[in-house]
Amino acid sequence: MSATPTTEPDAGRDRGRMALEAFSRSWLFVFLLLLLAFFWLSTPSGTFLTSANLSQIALSTSEVVLLAIGETFVIVTAGIDLSIGGILFFAAVCGGKVMLELSGTNAQVTAGVYPHATRAVLLGIVVALAAGTFWGAINGALITRMRLPPFIVTLGTYGMTFGFGDLLSGGTYLGAPVPTSFSHNFGQGKGLGIYYPIWLALVVLIVAHVFFRYARFGRYTSAIGSNDEASRRAGIAVDRHIVKVYTLAGFLAGMAGVLDLAIYTNTTSVSHLTDNLNAISAVVLGGTSLFGGVGTVLLSAVGAFIPTVLTNGLVIKNVQPFWQEVAVGATIIFAVYLDQLRRRRGGEGR
Amino acid sequence: MPDNGVILEVEDVQKRFGRVEALRDADFELRNGEVHAIVGDNGAGKSTLIKIISGVYQADAGELRLDGEPIVLHNPREARQLGIETVYQDLALADDLDAAANLFLGREEYLPPPLGSLGFLDRKAMRQRAEEEMRRLKIGISSVDQRVVELSGGQRQAVAVARAIAWGRRIVIMDEPTAALGVRESAMVLELIKEVRNQGLAIIMVSHNLPEVFAVADRITVLRIGRTITTMATKDTSLEAVVGMMTGAVEAALRAEGS
Numbered sequence: 001m002s003a004t005p006t007t008e009p010d011a012g013r014d015r016g017r018m019a020l021e022a023f024s025r026s027w028l029f030v031f032l033l034l035l036l037a038f039f040w041l042s043t044p045s046g047t048f049l050t051s052a053n054l055s056q057i058a059l060s061t062s063e064v065v066l067l068a069i070g071e072t073f074v075i076v077t078a079g080i081d082l083s084i085g086g087i088l089f090f091a092a093v094c095g096g097k098v099m100l101e102l103s104g105t106n107a108q109v110t111a112g113v114y115p116h117a118t119r120a121v122l123l124g125i126v127v128a129l130a131a132g133t134f135w136g137a138i139n140g141a142l143i144t145r146m147r148l149p150p151f152i153v154t155l156g157t158y159g160m161t162f163g164f165g166d167l168l169s170g171g172t173y174l175g176a177p178v179p180t181s182f183s184h185n186f187g188q189g190k191g192l193g194i195y196y197p198i199w200l201a202l203v204v205l206i207v208a209h210v211f212f213r214y215a216r217f218g219r220y221t222s223a224i225g226s227n228d229e230a231s232r233r234a235g236i237a238v239d240r241h242i243v244k245v246y247t248l249a250g251f252l253a254g255m256a257g258v259l260d261l262a263i264y265t266n267t268t269s270v271s272h273l274t275d276n277l278n279a280i281s282a283v284v285l286g287g288t289s290l291f292g293g294v295g296t297v298l299l300s301a302v303g304a305f306i307p308t309v310l311t312n313g314l315v316i317k318n319v320q321p322f323w324q325e326v327a328v329g330a331t332i333i334f335a336v337y338l339d340q341l342r343r344r345r346g347g348e349g350r
Numbered sequence: 351m352p353d354n355g356v357i358l359e360v361e362d363v364q365k366r367f368g369r370v371e372a373l374r375d376a377d378f379e380l381r382n383g384e385v386h387a388i389v390g391d392n393g394a395g396k397s398t399l400i401k402i403i404s405g406v407y408q409a410d411a412g413e414l415r416l417d418g419e420p421i422v423l424h425n426p427r428e429a430r431q432l433g434i435e436t437v438y439q440d441l442a443l444a445d446d447l448d449a450a451a452n453l454f455l456g457r458e459e460y461l462p463p464p465l466g467s468l469g470f471l472d473r474k475a476m477r478q479r480a481e482e483e484m485r486r487l488k489i490g491i492s493s494v495d496q497r498v499v500e501l502s503g504g505q506r507q508a509v510a511v512a513r514a515i516a517w518g519r520r521i522v523i524m525d526e527p528t529a530a531l532g533v534r535e536s537a538m539v540l541e542l543i544k545e546v547r548n549q550g551l552a553i554i555m556v557s558h559n560l561p562e563v564f565a566v567a568d569r570i571t572v573l574r575i576g577r578t579i580t581t582m583a584t585k586d587t588s589l590e591a592v593v594g595m596m597t598g599a600v601e602a603a604l605r606a607e608g609s
């Protein structure tokens with residue numbers, strides 16, 4: 001009503017809050033820079049900070065970026081999707097199978113000959129995207145129709161997607177690499193000096209950012225994460241929107257599966273076990289709140305670099321790369337603690 | 351008040367939640383241009399009654415009539431389409447969005463096509479209208495793009511009230527609009543209520559604060575344990591009498607007399 005605040009905020013505490021605010025906004029960049037500096041200084045020159053190695057880092061981050069974009073929308077609705085790593089794997093297996101089936105006979109394919117590569121790859125891409133979208137929609141439907149917590153639903157579909165994927169692939173690599181032209185022309189191909197998968201991730205990132213910031217889709221996502229009952233009373237079709245968000249996350253996981261095939265020509269479940277951890281850490285490192293309501297798509301993409309930089313640097317340093325998982329796990333906890341601290345401070349004014 | 355016709359009637363409404371009978375037999379009548387207070391003890395069914403009028407809950411039995419026509423409200427959207435806006439007791443704001451976004455929540459304005467067809471918002475237009483609305487209602491918030499979570503309790507309430515008033519064409523319902531507010535902020539809301547009445551809207555106001563009710567309401571309806579006890583003009587009753595009816599003391603006295 002009146003512009004005068006009811007209580008004069010204590011100046012000292014106010015400064016503390018501003019410092020916390022500033023720190024929590026910028027620490028990700030500082031952390032990333034420190035990480036880069038650390039690896040640069042502690043590895044032999046010409047190994048870590050080379051354009052070839054940095055492109056390699058960016059290439060291997062492209063999948064995580066796609067996962068993190070979808071996860072950002074999900075987390076902003078105050079949900080969580082633990083299944084996207086599994087969906088990625090399942091979609092990659094389905095797409096890869098189709099690519100192998102259709103590109104030639106068994107004998108041809110194992111000999112590395114792919115007479116119908118183009119048709120097979122295109123159809124494989126469609127199948128992978130459809131498989132991802134399907135699982136995303138399943139997540140959304142279970143969460144809204146059966147009123148189950150997202151944590152449980154996506155934990156369940158995490159198991160199912162890995163299980164089904166391994167059943168289809170026989171629990172190991174696909175019988176042969178997918179048509180090598182796919183990798184040549186796309187996965188390992190470059191346009192303007194940048195790998196195509198990175199371009200793809202960038203384009204998706206920008207589109208997602210714009211829709212998140214400036215369009216109804218993003219606004220409803222934030223509104224639902226802030227207060228779903230208020231959104232419902234305001235006439236927003238909350239359940240339908242939640243289904244859309246999980247479906248989007250599934251679709252993007254399917255797209256990441258396509259990138260997986262394009263970049264590595266094959267896939268296996270073992271290499272995707274930590275995808276969820278990486279994607280969720282990217283999102284929370286990017287400052288998106290696990291409590292929902294607030295987030296930034298662009299910063300999630302920055303956060304996505306932390307796990308890949310760590311892995312890459314540790315490999316070059318010849319340290320067991322498993323330390324990466326330890327470090328990422330610890331940073332997640334730190335980031336969420338920071339967010340909680342900020343929320344608590346922010347709430348003091350009320 | 352030029353037209354004192356009845357705008358809304360609620361007749362014999364019942365509502366139960368599992369074993370709780372929130373409303374047993376609620377009657378209510380709202381006239382054009384009046385401020386009508388609903389009072390009653392905690393759990394009397396006030397919030398349930400207004401949630402039925404605003405489409406959040408559906409009555410198990412009974413009838414709602416708007417301008418004499420029976421209506422069925424399946425959701426809040428339908429109520430709002432009929433010009434009924436509500437300020438809920440549990441503030442229905444999205445805290446992480448700014449005041450302007452909350453004012454337009456669910457009624458966003460879009461850019462002209464093609465961008466608008468993709469759902470791109472006309473943030474400038476909404477912001478401008480939000481500012482106008484805040485100015486018109488003399489609501490002092492420093493900026494409409496401040497997140498609601500950063501506002502004081504009174505300012506948050508002001509945003510909720512402003513939204514209802516900005517969109518309400520016929521009826522504005524307020525559930526304890528001053529409950530969380532200081533003296534000064536309460537006074538502002540009461541001023542707002544009078545102002546809105548003078549613009550010709552009908553207002554339903556739930557309140558525990560009887561002096562406040564007596565200051566602004568034209569009529570008072572008393573609910574007790576899910577039943578309408580009575581409706582009377584404020585000028586024909588007294589605070590003590592209303593308290594007596596709320597708590598059942600009056601009835602008890604009558605019963606004692608009768609026996």
Ligand SMILES: Nc1ncnc2c1ncn2[C@@H]1O[C@H](COP(=O)(O)OP(=O)(O)OP(=O)(O)O)[C@@H](O)[C@H]1O
Pocket residue numbers: 367370371372390391392393394395396397398399439
């Ligand atoms: N969604 C619900 N589920 C179950 N019980 C409910 C629900 N809403 C209300 N009730 C019950 O119905 C009764 C009436 O509640 P209501 O909120 O309408 O009371 P009220 O008059 O608004 O009270 P207060 O003054 O405390 O706001 C209470 O016993 C309450 O516990």
Ligand SMILES: [Mg+2]
Pocket residue numbers: 396397398439525
């Ligand atoms: Mg109530």
